[in-house]
Amino acid sequence: MKTRMEHDLLGERAVPEDAYYGIHTVRARENFWISGARLADYPDLVLALATIKQAAALANCELGVLDPGKCGAIVQACGEVLDGSLHEHFVVDMMQGGAGTSTNMNANEVIANRALELLGRPRGAYAWLHPNEDVNLSQSTNDVYPCALKLALHAAGLRLLDAFDALRAAIDAKAVEFAAVLKMGRTQLQDAVPMTLGQEFATYSVMLAADRAALLRALDRLCEISLGATAIGTGINSPPGYTRAVRRHLARLTGLPLRTAPDLVAATQDTDAFVELSAALKSCAIKLGKVCNDLRMLSSGPRAGFGEINLPPMQAGSSIMPGKVNPVIPEVVNQVAFEVIGNDLVVTQAAQAGQLQLNAFEPVIAFSLFKSLTHLRAACYTLETRCISGITANPEYLKSVVHGSIGLVTALNPYIGYARASAIAREAQVSGRGIAELVLQKGWLSQAQLDEILRPELLTRPPADLSEAAG
Template sequence: MNEMNDTYRIESDLLGEREVPNAAYYGVHTLRAVENFQISGTTIATYPNLVIALAAIKEAAAQANAELGLLPEALRAAIAAACQEIREGRLHEQFVVDIIQGGAGTSTNMNANEVICNRALEIMGHQRGEYAYLHPNEHVNMAQSTNDVYPTALRIATFFAIGHLLDAMEVLRAAFDAKAVEFAGLLKLGRTQLQDAVPMTLGQEFSTYAVMLEEDMARLREASALIREVNLGATAIGTGITAHPDYAAKATAALSRITGVDLITAPNLVEATQDCGAFVQISGVLKRIAVKLSKTCNDLRLLSSGPRAGFGEINLPPMQAGSSIMPGKVNPVIPEVVNQIAFEVFGNDTAVTFAAEAGQLQLNAFEPVIAASLFRSFKHLTNGCATLAERCVKGITANPDRLRETIERSIALVTALNPIIGYKNATSVAAEAYASNATIREVVLARGLMTEAELEEALRPEALIQPRAYGPKPAGR
């Protein structure tokens, strides 16, 4: 039994003995990792999905090894009980290693092994650190390597994170869709290259944001299928050394039952152990989502700019005072924060790309930075979508008077008359209206190019926002 007093216990590893706080469930390997990797200040406990995934893997491994007659039932039961507590949210504070670490995730794996082992020892009636009865490596890590545990945990955690992000995106999509219905009857001016274009409705404009989200949700679901393929059972490099021939199939089946995720064993475990392509794919989809969310927020900021010297077509709900010096100023803070989330996701995607490319031979040692980058992107995009929906989109209102004014004064309105009066006449009308500060309607009537009844028919709101059939142009037009 390890030496112990009221404040610490003595544990040993390859490098020698260390004092481990007696209150800690982690052990000497975790202690050294905490000292070595004071990098981001963000521990793996920050990402509960990862901790839960690790516990699920250890429980599945224990189940498989017990079924194969390699792990006594009493030890399996204790390990499983400890893992179930962790999956329910207990002891997460004991996962203390930095998310950014050297060693291809070994510190994370050992943190899980030690916490599970010491809690299982307590369940068995022993003291923490009494590894003669149950050992972190010999039993909790049986038939495993960091090189199959860590990437499998990342895939499961990513699968869970996808579900959370999809839920948040659906809330935002529904919010935009509701606004599209609310604003369906409000005619406004479209814009291309920030110049006046042809009319549309504010509802059509908002419907595009809902559709963009729906498309990205579909891409995210497609990408999620890639991460159901795991390399559990590969052990060190994919050859399965130290594992029973039937271990991979049994462990993966048990893990599927525990997590509720339909996992499959990769057909080539050597390839699967070194390949990070699925993470690159997922990261690319997150970047796609971020690009379009940021574009949407740019639009919201433009459309609400003002209130008097900007577009002023919509109002964002006021969230806080916007200036420490300019009284009455209110800023579009919610779209701004989502823009910044998008910028971070772009950078995270670059980090994932470089880390995936940097793998060498049978292992990629840089999966910790892939994990950190992906989980930050997932967390911030999920929170960003929820925040944008609840604290911005649901409270947006329109300014109908401003919308009517821009339509009536628009030179681009002449585009609707082009099939009737011809391109040459339309160009001349546009030039005169611009030079004289008149409206298109006024110039067309003054020139006698159309009767007032013809003009009213051509400029009906319904005629301006959808295709329509035209007859042949009259001679001379």
């Protein structure tokens, strides 16, 4: 393999001649073989880095600290990355020491070497255009890296919202479809009071809507950036006006309502926006997990379980039991939920481990959040298309369960009293007879009264005045 020689403060190293990255990236590849996931595997992050470098070049040129020719080459090189080129040269591992320095330098070197080619110079000829002195001008890893993470996570978050909305639409459709299907509600897995299957599905949508709102708030927090803070927030080595200029250019390039943090020293060490995003994702995962727990239970059987709904069969469920079909889609979504909850613990631990003016553990925060966003999005689409949309109900069975349930006595409690209701419940449990049958036999209510009280619309939502039903 042909190589070129590059040097840094530790000495010289050979770099593959056809590589756009340089010596810092070579060392990072040697140091960090941890996750097997490269920057190139997260194109949102690569695009964010290129956009920031482009905005920085434009701001520096505008302020007179970067030569216009170099600026044009850097901007053009960044544009090629934004168009999808050169991504294969973003090769450092997502898990890395150095607070993201390897990521920032990988971007600086790729952009610098492509810009050198555009200027008619060979790769590695840094005397003409330097990764640190020109591409990284007025910047530090400590403001570039977290800003790139915020832009990339924001893009991934918007895609998750799309998947979330598609899932909620499918659930809403089922809520409408099952609006008149009477069933027995349960608390602590015991018979409670009647409800409709539509109410059960509508509840899932309401829960997810709350999480959607929390996710939107978290994404808005990501629009607060610290570019111009440089090393620790004091703005050292950046020209006057740079913070405003780079934010303006970056906002135009991204189309996002970016705002500069009010205190850049605080912002440089604060990872609160990432913690808030992780918390929102964890809440989404918890709700999705709960929904999938319910779907697995409600569809259990088909004859020895709840058997209230039917999930669409996706694959044979056993290598030994013929005819068995398992709830594989809710199961895989449950597993994504477990992972996201675990990722949140990683983010929490990494966020609190920051020391003094910087948190060195943002790479693991980033890696955890990207996995959570990516896997949650896939889980939402999988649950929507492979499960929710194909669910059917067993309405006659559900109705028979309601009329045979001891829980029905709760609806009669306002009319016959708690003591009588308790006695009827015990008698029904022992005898196997129905609640309504026993009440009628004892003459406590007439058939007409029972028919009125036990109307589905009265059983499943509060009437304006309960006394009216008893006459």
